[in-house]
Amino acid sequence: MLVSAQQQAMILLPKRPGEDPTAEAASGLQSAALQALRDNVQAQASQGSTQVQASIARQATQQVNAATAISDKVDEAFAKTRVQLQTVASSASDEAKTQGSSALDAFKDYMSKTPEERLRDSILEEMGITQEEFEAMPPEKQLAVSQEIAQRMQDKTAMAQVEKDQESRTSGKDPATDMFFASL
Template sequence: MLVNNNAQALSTVQQLKRPDMDPANAAASALYSGALQVAQQSVTLPAAQKELDKAGDRIDEAFAKTRVHMQAGSARSEFTDYMTKTPAERIRDQLLKERGLTLEELNAMPAEQQQAFAKEVSERFKQQQQQQVAAKTADPQAQAVKETLAAI
């Protein structure tokens, strides 16, 4: 809380609160007193408020820049591509990345290597499903909380 030790301002506020005033004058006096306090605060707060405003502006600007980059850049298209893939395709892409291969290189491999790769993808997919089932059955109450939070 800011304290104004200005004796003139305090005496002005005190003069406005006289008990001999009628209710209308007392109300007007109270309004004037409030306006006076706001005026005094505006004299003492602007430096701090300006810094807060600048910080807020910088944050807003950073978010705006990030949003523009997301919309214009490849990140958005990559995210959209990722989200449209099936879980098996995601696992395939992860395995390709782990091995340093591209999809074209995989397609150029002999059929038996492609089948072995497809088998590994299906095994990982099964493991992932089993982990999800185990997580759901391990603690049904925790899973219910997670689902509720996800729904929100």
Template sequence: MLVNNNPQAVSTIEKLKRTDMDPANAAASTLYSGAVQAAQQTVTVPVVQKNLDAATDRIDEAFAKTRVQLQTSASTSDVSSTSATSGARSEFTDYMSKTPAERIREQLLKEQGLTEADVQNMSQEKQDAITKQVADRLKQQQEQQVAAKTADPQAQTVKETLAAL
């Protein structure tokens, strides 16, 4: 077996085995990468940059138009939205200030298509019948609440948790 212990010969052989050290490959690689880079820079970068700039301009324009529309609609609807908000708020506070019996009475009259004025014009017996219906519904509602609380404490806890969400 022949063994060459000469360090220069071993390193020369190793250098020749590496493809990146081959002079022909290195030259071809350099030429190829240089040509590709030049082609990319001259062709794609300006086209891509122009498209990107155009897209950015369209986005900015759309945003500006939307902002102007929102500002004009906000200034014209400030008066109407304020009155609508205060109207809704007053309706809500009026409803919440009523007792459960008053809420049930209002609901019952709405179901029957009656107003308070209609009830006032009715005979005393009909007024008493409506009052009795309100009392029955109120009692039924209270019984349901008591039954729900005492039936299953764990289920009640789940219901309260879900209601809180």
């Protein structure tokens, strides 16, 4: 079964005037109704055009006033936000400068210490004692704390040496071999 893809155009022949009396009557009534409607709209337009124009003018001025008020409020809110951001930014930058300088000072202090002083400070921290508290202690107590610090330093040094020896054994390197390669 073949289906044609072409569509056939249907052409309707117009009826000749006078052949269908009902169509002519409907057409006449329709044109009369349209004419009456046009006349009515024109009459209302001529009478109400001044009223409509005045109403449109009032609405336009109200809209302009509302738009101006909104624009003013937006500008005011923007200005307030900008001032707040500037004050927050300036206070934050001041804070950052003070914190940055204190952090920098703390880092410089730490780096200026010898490894022994760093170890001593870490042991004091483990004990929960600050340097100021240590200096404020009576001499007998300072001596006891100093002995404890010396003992812990020896223990940490011994533990570091044991770890180093274990590491060299597990890696299979001989210290003599390392010295030989270092001399090359």
